[in-house]
Amino acid sequence: MTPWRSPLARALHKNPQPSRYVQLATVRLDNRPANRTVVFRGFLENTDQLKFIVDARSQKPEQIAHQPWAEACWYFIDTREQFRIGGYLTLVGEDHPDATLQQARHNTWREISDAARLLFAYPHPGKPRDNTGFDVPPPDATQPLAHFCLLLLEPFEVDHLKLRGEPQNRYLYTRKSDRTWSTQEINP
Secondary structure, eight states: OOTTHHHHHHHHHHSOGGGGEEEEEEEOTTSOEEEEEEEOOOBOTTSOOEEEEEETTSSHHHHHHHOOEEEEEEEETTTTEEEEEEEEEEEEOTTOSOHHHHHHHHHHHHHSOHHHHHHTTSSOTTSOOOSOSOSOOOOOSSSOOTTEEEEEEEEEEEEEEEOSSSSOEEEEEEEOTTSOEEEEEEOO
16 A cells, blocks of 8 residues: 555545545646545455546546646645545546556446436536426436446645644655655655
8 A cells, every 4th residue: 555545544534524525626627726526436356546527528538638637636624634646637538548547447337326427417517507307317326327437546745734733744745757666754
């Protein structure tokens, strides 16, 4: 396990359900920042990659293709700590060539709730609303809709700030070219 996973696992365990919500910052096509709240869906099996889901009909796929670097920011209220996880995004849509990632996409579709799957059956996100198309049957729980995508964030740097204590504590974890991690205690 990488050195930052244990503190993150502790924070997830010690904080209530809202700890699944993460802010994800990306860069739009016009180079302006974009920030949204996404739901953490766990880690891709046998990796440090964080899993999220997105709709291919939104602007996110174009943004990711334009600029795949992103940063997730998590704040845990009960333990008063923040994790900023910077890394590279991979979008796994229905035409992604990697069979292992395609299987992960299918597994994630099956794991999400019926309510979450239903969101992908609604009309095109971001288009003008006309109040039609929202009374739809739930999609098949075993076969992802074409525009359902798995979004993976592969961390390259993790900045962990613990706000409890005098002085506060901060750790910077950096992935090296050989895929090992270095840990440095830094000033808060």
